[in-house]
Amino acid sequence: MLVRAIAALCLAVPGAALAADHHGAPGLVVLPDAAAATYQPGPPDLPKGTQVSAVSGDPAKPGAFVLRVKVPANTVIAPHTHTKPETLTILSGSIYHAHGKTLDRSAGQILKTGGFVYLPEAMPHSLWTADEPVELQVNGTGPFGLQYVNPSDDPSRAAGR
Numbered sequence: 001m002l003v004r005a006i007a008a009l010c011l012a013v014p015g016a017a018l019a020a021d022h023h024g025a026p027g028l029v030v031l032p033d034a035a036a037a038t039y040q041p042g043p044p045d046l047p048k049g050t051q052v053s054a055v056s057g058d059p060a061k062p063g064a065f066v067l068r069v070k071v072p073a074n075t076v077i078a079p080h081t082h083t084k085p086e087t088l089t090i091l092s093g094s095i096y097h098a099h100g101k102t103l104d105r106s107a108g109q110i111l112k113t114g115g116f117v118y119l120p121e122a123m124p125h126s127l128w129t130a131d132e133p134v135e136l137q138v139n140g141t142g143p144f145g146l147q148y149v150n151p152s153d154d155p156s157r158a159a160g161r
Contacts, residue, residue: 029056044156059144067138077127078153086140090115093134
């Protein structure tokens with residue numbers, strides 16, 4: 001479901017069109033500054049208030065992709081896994097990260113601006129913000145997907161989403 005939602009987002013986000021042609025250089029993507037990223041509401045599989053910008057590529061298709069993600073303050077992304085490896089780079093703010101199939105805030109490590117984490121395929125992990133939002137960049141290869149360890153933690157299953 002997340003892959004389909006992100007694929008639809010990539011088609012809707014004007015910034016994704018940069019990959020098609022930029023000054024006669026097919027495949028070149030240029031984002032001159034953070035203000036050039038165009039954000040849309042995140043897919044239903046992510047917590048409400050999350051915003052996503054498809055910078056390059058399509059996570060639903062084979063090949064590399066780059067997403068920018070804004071997560072509001074006081075937000076939890078419950079334990080989950082991904083179908084492919086991913087990297088997270090913190091662009092601004094901070095977020096906590098912990099490995100494991102259960103949310104254990106005492107095991108969380110804070111990642112601040114400039115922080116980085118590599119997550120192998122199928123590694124269970126969770127993320128949460130405290131009193132400040134975070135903007136991060138997700139790099140990976142598709143097809144990419146997200147599966148919650150406990151399906152009831154999937155925000156798309158919540159009423160009103």
